[in-house]
Structure formats: C-alpha cells, structure tokens
Amino acid sequence: MKAIIVTNEAEGTAGMKLTEWPEPRPAINEVIVQVHASGFTHDELTWPATWTDRYDVNRTPSIPGHELAGVVTALGYGTTGFSVGQRVFGLSDWYRNGSLAEYIAIEARNLAPLPGDVDFTVGAALVMPGLTAWQGLFDHGQLQSGQSVIIHGAAGVVGSMAVQLAREAGAYVIGSGRASGRQTAHDFGVHEYIDLDNGNLEEVGKVDLVFDVLGGEITTKSAGVIRTGGTLVTIAGPTQARPVGGRTIDFIVEANRQQLVDIVQRVRDGRLKTNIGNVVTIDEAIAAFAPNVRLKGKTIIRIRS
C-alpha cells in the first residue's frame, strides 16, 4: 500500500516520504480500515508519540496522521460492533502507525459509524477537533448554559469547533486570537472577540471557563481572568497557572465513540460545521505540509477519491 513515513525528527516535514509499505493485519479487537480521508495536525512531527513507543523507545519509521474516515475491510478475532463494508471514522492511537496510508489497523473502540450522508472528508475533519472541543468544554470544563467562556484560537481548527459547541450549549462565548481571525471567529458564532495582538485579555472581565489552545504566556494570563472557583482547561501542555480557588486541567484528547456519534449528528442537523482548509491527495500531501506554508483550517488528505 501507499503510506507516508517519517524516520528523522530533526528533518521535520522535509523528512516525510511517500513509499510502498506492507498492509497491516488486524490483531484481536482490531479492524482494518481502508482509509478514504485522513487528518494531519500541523505540529504532529513535534509530538513525542510520533517517534517513540510508550516505553520511549524509537519506533520509526512511523506513519503519522491520527484522524480518519473510511471503510472496514477486515475484522480481527473477537471484534464486535462493526462489519466489513461499514463506513467508520475515528481517532487512532498516538503511539502506533497512523492514517496517512491506504490502510490502518485500529482498535474497534476508537471508531464510530459514519452515516452514509456524511462525506469522508467531513468525517475525518471532525474527529480530533470535535472530540477535543467536546472533552475540553464538557468533560473537563463542565460548561453549563448561562456560563461565560473564553476560547483561545477561536478561528483555528479546535477553537472554531469549541465556539460552536459552547454556543449551542447556551454559553456566552468570547473568542480570542490574531486580528486576522476576527471574522472567521464571528462566522463560527462568537459573541465577542479579543484580538490578542492589540487588545487586552483582561478587558472582557471575569469568565467561568477558559479553553486554551495556545499555551505559554496566554495560559498564564488566562488564570487571572477566571472567576473564583472557575476552570482553566488547556490542550497546550502542563502549566503552573491556577485560577483563584479554581482548577486547571491539561489533557490529551481520547477516542470516544458516543461523543463522535453526537458530534456527527450535529453536522447532519446543520448545528455544526467543519473548519476544513486544504484538501489534497496522498501524492500532494507532503508538499502541502511544508512548514513555510501557513495553512488555515484542517488539512485533509483524500487517500481515495
């Protein structure tokens, strides 16, 4: 099969190679999915899991990409819940070969059924931003109707999904990001927008929750704009920042079948839209990941047309 592999972290995207690779076999409780569309996150080649296994042992060459939509072609022993020919979408294990390939072996529990009226490109584009936004807002942030939330990077892939879900949940939504992201953030539904290049985070007063995707100084400042007892949720890694009398949670998104079912239903109802940027073929993918090209929206690789 065709696959994109990486072997050398120092080379970044320049070290990506499109090659022939052995097709995977399904282990117990796994399925093989013929990948139709795959998602790639722009900073994936800086994640430790791209390069090592859970023992921190080098696992290269590895296949990046962890979001996928496709069709089940084989079932491992004991695998229940899916059938050959079924459309699925899901999130693959960070520490195993991913979805920038024609086929992937993936645990069945990481997948959900993809309804027939949802395109594979849309399915792949929903997985990581949808689950991350859902888990950040509701599982970790426990956002309630009537509360206020600042969502950093609101024009970005994860942020734009969080804006829509928070708004639908009845929250007052303040987006933040660069000046250039203002219109996009409003298009996704923010009530207000803070331009972090020119404005001041403190201007908006105190909020119940901050959903942070940016890290660094922005995370630290965010703790100061949270009401006593409120919550700072970040996906940008561990932080010492703590809101007064409140909680800070940093987390890594996890596969969750029921959440994917709920998320894709919102797309079918017209309540949620994806933030898709470039859609490229596997032959074009490496050029599209080149670091000098700043891509807006989720990059989706159509492995099969």
Ligand SMILES: NC(=O)c1ccc[n+]([C@@H]2O[C@H](COP(=O)([O-])OP(=O)(O)OC[C@H]3O[C@@H](n4cnc5c(N)ncnc54)[C@H](OP(=O)(O)O)[C@@H]3O)[C@@H](O)[C@H]2O)c1
């Ligand atoms: N922990 C987890 O489970 C998890 C899950 C998913 C993603 N992530 C991480 O979350 C981060 C965001 O992912 P994403 O896909 O949403 O990225 P993205 O689409 O690039 O979104 C980031 C947004 O924030 C803006 N931005 C970046 N730096 C900024 C700054 N210093 N000041 C103001 N605005 C800034 C970007 O604007 P420009 O486009 O103009 O730069 C963009 O609109 C990535 O680092 C990703 O790896 C973590």
